[in-house]
Amino acid sequence: MLGDYSLSDLGSIFVMQGFAGLILFSVFLLMALGLAIIFGQMGVINMAHGEFMILGAYMTYLTSKLFETYLPALFPGYFFVAMIVAFLAAALLGAMVEWALISRLYKRPLDTMLATWGLSLILQQLYRSIFGAREVGVELPPWMLGSWQITSTIEVPINGMFVMALTAVITAGVALLIYKSRLGRQVRAVVQNRVMAGAVGIDTQKVDRATFALGCGIAGIAGSAFTMVGSTGPTAGQLYIVDSFLVVVFGGAQSLIGTIASAFTISQSRSTLEFFTSGSMAQVATLIGVVVILMLRPQGLFATKVRR
Amino acid sequence: MLAIEGLRVAYGESEVIHGLEAEVAPNEIVAFMGRNGMGKTTLMKALMGIARTTAGAVRISDRDITALKSHQRVAAGLAYVPQGRMIFPAMTVEENIETGLTVTGEREVPKDIYELFPVLLDMRRRKAGNLSGGQQQQLAIARALASRPKVLLLDEPTEGIQPSIIREMARMLKKIRDTRGLSIVVSEQVLSFALDIADRVLVLENGEIVHSESRATIDETKVANFLSV
Known part of the structure; x- marks a missing residue:
């Protein structure tokens, strides 16, 4: 399988697949962050998380269209506005869902799963009715097109790097919020008792x-970032929800560092394996790896150790 | 300061407290004594809004708090040190105390709290779950005091604590009462501790008060009889 490539080719392949993996890592991480907050902190399994992400993606699409039509001069900067719109829309919907649905089910965690799954179906149909079944793509502002040529064989797309930078900022923001702010302290206290x-x-x-809205809002931002690297359809969220849960569980549900580390491991092994085998083989190999590790460490990679 | 009027508390269909009447004066320390299963912890939980009150009322400085949720009762001036301490184990000592600041809106842990509990100052960056039982008890009291309560509720504070530290705790609680001018309600099984701190001792049996006596006139053997199994 490796025989046809020269050593320097192989090096380039690893670097480029590494970068592709990093971009995948970014989307995974943004998705998983929201989930980790909701599942890890509140114990709610939000099956509609993918749809919150897609809501963010559609909001980004709408914002880009609005800028294209009414504010063409500001088009290069539309993405930053879109991200805020995506966050607010998803967080608002999240707060409404928490009030109408989740808050009534805290004592019945399995029912939450069913309820949010139903919600995900409703949202999918809603998207299909409003935006049509066909996938939509946003037009990237010119500065995000193209790629950065590092050597003759290695090049990295700029939109990918942007998504990575964005992820780093959001992750740092979430970490600060959870570990340094008053809200974060209250969230952790509620989680523990x-x-x-x-x-x-x-x-x-x-x-x-607030916690649920925040988790959903971050999913909205993930959706916003998602438009940079893929096209948006009513059911696109479904493709990511399983992987995101995998990331959260693998990392140890209450640990932010665990979430980051596990998103990294899973996305890197996926993207490197994908190049040499097929996509589904890569998926299978990654899943087997995760299952084996979870059998050895059921609490996930990183779990806080304290006397209880 | 704290008035309990005809309080009835039930878990589902089974009533545990049957119309309890009691009053706690400002600056007074009252001990509820009784054997296991007589309703001490349930009474504390009901006062805190954790167990369901079916009838009666609880007032704090003449304000009716019966319908309030736990966090609103804290804002009204109640603070609670539960049985088993229930600190937040995965948070640092400092963060644990800071959770008590929620209702006061303060951002920093007040100095006077660390003055009361110097050991917590030394350990403020440690995970609370790694503290010893006695230290966790101090932390739970510090966290309760952070909300600047008018009435402090302590549920079996001596449980699982060494005798030498129990005496120390009695001294500390009296000091807290004297310096902060609050009322303290403590539920207890250890008679010597109760006699050490309380101005008045109430004996609880099957969810009713069967004996009430101020410390000056108390008949120790009589109370001890109530507590013997």
């Missing part, structure tokens, strides 16, 4: 709503 958090003065209902 809901009743006691209430009894020290934390409004657990408000914290739950």
Whole structure:
């Protein structure tokens, strides 16, 4: 399988697939971050997470169209506005869903799964009715097109690098929010002991709503970033939801570093294997690897160790 | 300061507290005593809004808090140190105390709290779950005091604590009462501790108060009889 390539070719392949893996890593990580917050912190399995991401993608699409039609001069910067719109739209929908659906089901986690799965079907049909069944793509601003030629055989697409940078910023932001802010402290307290958090003065209902909205909002940003590297269809979220759950579970549900490390491992092994074998073989090999590691470490890669 | 009027508490269909009446004066320390299963912890949980109140009322400085949720009761001036301490194990000591600041809106842990518990200052960056039982108890009290309560509820604070530290804790609780001017309600099985700190001792049996006596006139053997199995 490696015989046909020279050594320098192989080097270039590894570097380029490495970069492709990094871009995949970025989308995975953005998806998984939102999930890790909702699943890891609240224990809610949100099957509609992919649809929140697609909502963000459609919002980005709409914003790009609006800028194209009404503000062509500002078109190169539309993406930054789109990201904020995507975040707000997904977070707002998330807060509404938490109020209408999730908050009534905290004592029945399996029902949450069913309810959010139903929600995902509703959203998919809604997207299909509004935006049509065909996939839509956004037009990238000119500065994001093209690629950066490092050597004659290695080149890296600029939009991919942008997505990576964006992911780094969002991840750092989330880490700061969870570990340094007052909201983050309240979220962690509620996670560790809901009743006691209430009894020290934390409004657990408000914290739950904020947490869920935040997780969904980050999914919206993920969707926004997703438009940079793929086209958006009503069911595109389904392709990512399984992988994102894999990332969260593999990393250890309550650990941010775990989520990052596991997104990295899974995306890199996928993208490198994909080049040498077929896509589905890569998927299978990665899954087997994850299953074996989870059998050895059921709590995930990184789990906090404290006396309880 | 704290008034309990005809309080009835039930888990589902089974009633645990049957119309309890009690009053706690400002600056007073009251101990609820009783054997296991007599309703001490349930009473504490009901006061905190964790167990469901079916009838009666709880007032704090004449404000009715019966319908309020736990966090609103904290804002109204109640603070709670539960049985088993229930600190947040995966958070640092400092973060644990900071959770108590939610209702006051303060951002930094007040100095006077670390003055009361110097050991917590030394350990403020450690994970709370790694502290010893006695240190966790101090942390739970510090976290409760951070919300600047008018009434501090302590549920079996001596449980699982060494005798030498129990005496230390009694001294500390009295100091807290004297310096902060709050009322303390403590549920206890250890008579010596209760007599050490309480101004008044109430004996709880099957969800009702069967004996009430101020410390000055208390008959120790009588109370001990209530507590013996």
